[in-house]
Amino acid sequence: MLDSLSDVKKELKKKLKKKVKKKSACLLPLLSENDKQCIQLIREQTRRLNQNNVTRTQAYFQFYLQHPEIHWALLGHMVSRNVGWNMTDLKGELLSKLLPERDQIAFFSFLEQGSWLIFQDMYPQFWVYDLSVRGNQEMFHLLPFFYTSTFMETMWRYFWRSGDSYSLAMAMVINEQSYLEKRLIQNNYFQKTVTGTLSFKMYEFLQLNNILFPYYERGIKEKTSLVGTTSRQFTSLHERIQVGKNLYSLLFQREEVLAGVLKWAHECPHTGSRKDYWPDLFNDVNESFPRSLYKPRVKNCMLRKGARRLYSPPLKYAWADAPHEETTSEDWFGDFHVLDYIQKEVSFNGEILNNYCKTLEKIELAVMAKEALLLREEDNH
Incomplete structure (x- = not known):
């Protein structure tokens, strides 16, 4: 019986010792017709909703509204934004x-x-849980058919x-980041084209990986505030899990943030444009003059006098599926x-605004420096 985390630890130790690799195909004949139909349905729904970042982000939010006890669904929604x-x-x-x-x-x-x-890993788990709740009977024997980790099957x-x-939310943070480690972070192709490049090092240097949670302060719709954190070493598994834990504590250990995030998420459907949370600074229509040299527009997260808003396109216009x-x-x-990562830790204050404002100004300076360099090169030729 899994009544405590020490029971979970014993169970996981046992499973590691056995290391029995079951091929799900071999188990198929043991399933009832209803189980087979459920598996088929979950696969189809996951494929349909795993179309792009907007469809995934919305699916996480819808699931959280149905099952607010599954905290990761809201955390996943906000990170996915x-x-x-x-x-x-x-x-x-x-x-x-x-x-x-x-x-x-x-x-x-x-x-992408x-x-x-x-999404491919998490969404089938959500569906299996939903089926369990609706049928008032756990259905976790279906999880291996979606290649869910032994760790998550035990945690469910x-x-x-x-x-x-x-504990379930922390387990999901551990699971998703461990799942990505081999398939994405240690993938040779992405090491060559992304994480090993000069551009990625510049990306980290400019601290572009700010994770922002917009929320309505004290429920006031006009006042969007930001909390969040900065991921400084994206290629470190430990760092990514730690960031996930910090973001969780921001959302679920401060009632006013949770209420404000939920209200904001309801009011502002995800489009992929930063205009979603900051229409004063960003616009989904390009207001700039083509080919004109860039001049600084932002100071302390406000537009300078007479400056045009920064262009931030919706996802559907920026990238194809x-x-x-x-x-x-x-x-x-x-x-x-x-x-061990599941142990509770001190709460995290989430002050991000100052850091984010400085990031925008740093990028503006980098853009102007690059343009000046290109002009100098042209003059020398």
Whole structure:
């Protein structure tokens, strides 16, 4: 019986010792007709909603509204919004001037593959839980058919008995980042084209990986505030799990933030444009004059006098839907010590505004420096 986390640890140790690799195909004949239909339905729904960042982001939010006890669904929704903004930044006012098109395409592929992978892994788990709740009977024997990690299968069974939303959410943070580690971060192609490039080092240097959670302060619709954090070493598994834990504590340990985020998410459907949360600074229509040299427009997160808003396109105008190939089905889980990440830690204050404002100004300076360099080169020829 999985009544406590120490029971979970024992169970995981046992599973690691056995290391029984079951091929789901061999198990198929043991399933009832109803089970087979459920598997088929979940596969179809996952494929349909895993179309692009906007469809995934919305699917996470819809699931959270149905099952608010599954905290990760809201956390995943908010992080997924940020992934969408990062995608459209590549075609927006500033980064399109800073990154060559080759890098824009490579960075988008990297973000899109990560976003697609996480949805492919997580969404079937949500469906299996939903079926369990509706039928008032756990259906977690279906999880291996979606190549769900042994770790998550065990955590779902524990959650079903304990109702421990915090531990399940932490387990999902550990799972999604461990799942990405081999398939994305350690993928040779992406190491060559993204994480090993000069552009990526510049990206980290300029601290472009701010994760922002907009929310209505004290429920006032006109007043959008921001909390968040900066991921400083995206290629570190430990760092990414730590960032996930910090973001969780922002959302679920501060009632006013949770209420404000939910109200904001309801009112502002995700388009991928940063205009979604900051229409004073960003616009989804390009207001700039083509070919004119860039002049600074932002000071302390406000437009300078007479300056035009920064262009931030919706996802559907920035990038076409990308095709994906099926990935390997191997289980990442190989060390029960990952459970140590679940322990509660001190809350995180989430002050991000100052950092984010400075980031925008840094990028503006980088754009102007690049343009000045290109002009000098032209003059020398």
